[in-house]
Amino acid sequence: MATGGRPTTMRAIQYTGYGGGAASLKYVEIPVPLLGKNEVLVKVEAASINPADWKIQKGMLRPFLPKFPCIPVTDVAGEVAEVGSSVREFKVADKVLCRLKFGKGGGLAEYVVASESKIAARPAGVSAADAAGLPISGLTALQALMSIGTKFDGTGRGADILVTAASGGVGMYAVQLAKLGNHHVTATCGARNMEVVRALGADEVLDYKTPEGQALTSPSGRKYDYVINTTDASRWSALRPSLSGRGRVVDVTPNPGNYIASVLTMFARKKISMLAQVSLGKEHMRFLLELVAEGKLRTVVDSRHPFKKAAEAWERSMAGHATGKIIVEM
Numbered sequence: 001m002a003t004g005g006r007p008t009t010m011r012a013i014q015y016t017g018y019g020g021g022a023a024s025l026k027y028v029e030i031p032v033p034l035l036g037k038n039e040v041l042v043k044v045e046a047a048s049i050n051p052a053d054w055k056i057q058k059g060m061l062r063p064f065l066p067k068f069p070c071i072p073v074t075d076v077a078g079e080v081a082e083v084g085s086s087v088r089e090f091k092v093a094d095k096v097l098c099r100l101k102f103g104k105g106g107g108l109a110e111y112v113v114a115s116e117s118k119i120a121a122r123p124a125g126v127s128a129a130d131a132a133g134l135p136i137s138g139l140t141a142l143q144a145l146m147s148i149g150t151k152f153d154g155t156g157r158g159a160d161i162l163v164t165a166a167s168g169g170v171g172m173y174a175v176q177l178a179k180l181g182n183h184h185v186t187a188t189c190g191a192r193n194m195e196v197v198r199a200l201g202a203d204e205v206l207d208y209k210t211p212e213g214q215a216l217t218s219p220s221g222r223k224y225d226y227v228i229n230t231t232d233a234s235r236w237s238a239l240r241p242s243l244s245g246r247g248r249v250v251d252v253t254p255n256p257g258n259y260i261a262s263v264l265t266m267f268a269r270k271k272i273s274m275l276a277q278v279s280l281g282k283e284h285m286r287f288l289l290e291l292v293a294e295g296k297l298r299t300v301v302d303s304r305h306p307f308k309k310a311a312e313a314w315e316r317s318m319a320g321h322a323t324g325k326i327i328v329e330m
Contacts, residue, residue, distance in 0.1 A: 006082060007032050012109035013310050014069040018059045021318060022311040025108075028069075033106075033113040040090055040114055041082035042098055045128035047107040047328045048075040049317045050136045050169065056103060065103035073107030073328075074100040075135040077128040087116050095122040097285060099135035108310055110330060120285040123293035130292055133299035133325035137169035138288045139280045141177055141228070144170075144250045147275065148226045150181035158182035159225035162216060162242065166202060167193035167323045170230040170252055172300050173288075175200045178228070180296060186218050193323050196300065216242040226250065229258075236261035236272050243270045250275055300324030 010032045015024045035041055053072045056065060066072075080094040090096065098107075098114040106112045122131050150156060161178050165171045166187035178185045179201035187202040194205045204220060206213040216239065218224070223244040232253040239249050249272040251258050258272055265271035291297035302322040305313035310328045317326050 007111065010110040011307070012071050013307075014071045014108075015057060016069045018057065018062060020057070021054070022314040024057070025311050025314060030109075032111050035082060035084045035113055037084040037086040038116050039084045040080055040087055040096070040116055040119055042076065042078040042096060042112050042114060042119075043081045044076050044078040044107065044110060044112055044330050046077050046132040046330070047073045048132040048135075048137075048169075049073060049313050049326045049328065050075065051317060051320075052102070052136065053105065054314060054318050056105075061103060066105065070105060071107070071109050072105040074102055074105050075132050076100065076107040076112055077122060077131040078112075078330075081111065084116075089116060090119065090121070095124075095128075096120065097122050097131045097134065097289060099139075099282075099285065108307075108328065117282060120282045120289060123289055126289055126292050129301055129304065129325075129327045129329065130299040131289060132327060133169065133301070134173075134288050134292070135285060136278065137325065138173045138297075139278045139284055140170045140252050140275065141173035142284055142288065143278055143280050144174060144228050144252055144275050145177050145181060147250055147273075148248070150178070150183070152177065152180045154182070156182045158184060160184050160218075160222045160244070161186070162218075162224040162227040163187045163202070164208075164216075164227065164229050164234055165189065165231035166197045166200075166205075167300075168230055169322075169325050171228075172197075172200055172324050173297070174228045174230065175202050176297050180291075184222070186222065186224070188213055188216065190321075196323060200298075200300070214238075218242075223247065228252070234258075236265075239272065240270055245269060248273060302326050304329055 161183040163174045167189040185202045186204040188206045188208040191207045227249040229251045232255045252275045254274045302324040304327045
């Protein structure tokens with residue numbers, strides 16, 4: 001590390017091949033990346049691990065991604081350390097949130113380089129940990145609700161909505177955003193998380209292990225106009241009976257069977273559609289950050305892990321039982 005000015009090296013975590021889980025994560029010291037004219041160097045304060053991070057490691061996008069060696073994680077919050085010559089929106093010491101390129105990552109490091117177009121200013125009072133949870137999970141939930149016409153300014157009529165796996169990263173944001181859209185929200189989760197999900201605003205909560213939860217039966221007898229499905233364990237055959245006459249499932253973690261169902265139901269009264277890729281950008285990140293700053297949206301943090309114990313965070317994410325977001329702090 002340089003004694004003054006720009007650092008020359010940094011600590012990072014990387015893996016060099018498919019598989020291996022947390023055991024294959026290695027600490028390395030590598031050069032701090034150089035900037036392009038439209039890029040920003042960010043000193044990372046917190047990073048959020050998403051299931052996509054370790055699924056890519058397992059080979060989800062093999063043989064296309066990732067390129068090895070890979071420094072994983074795309075969602076980071078931190079402080080601007082340097083700006084490229086053409087950057088106008090940010091300056092050194094600004095607090096920011098970054099969404100790094102999917103499949104490329106780079107977030108488990110002391111510094112990251114991000115395009116100005118992938119960075120949003122972090123409002124005062126929004127912590128690095130709370131912000132770091134937002135990019136993939138928050139934007140996925142937001143896009144799913146926007147796809148069914150949800151309005152977040154209090155003018156929407158609202159509908160009967162089911163959110164599955166509501167205590168997970170996407171689910172917890174989906175519940176809160178749905179309530180901002182005046183929807184009546186039924187949610188599924190494990191028994192230990194039912195009170196957490198109620199506190200997020202869910203009107204009705206089902207334990208997914210009970211007969212009622214497995215059947216997705218609303219305690220008040222409602223049929224759902226929309227289902228925001230955030231678990232790959234749900235099948236169209238199980239979701240369909242719970243829908244209203246023209247109900248629709250928006251599936252954000254599609255499995256092969258649901259992909260086929262989306263084609264077969266394209267012109268049906270009841271249908272399922274895929275949300276395979278998040279297309280929202282920095283303006284939507286700003287929107288979510290403002291909601292957090294205003295106290296209208298919150299990040300439920302499952303656990304915080306120091307950088308030296310990032311492997312424990314990776315293992316916890318792979319176990320699939322986190323309540324909210326898993327954060328690595330530098």
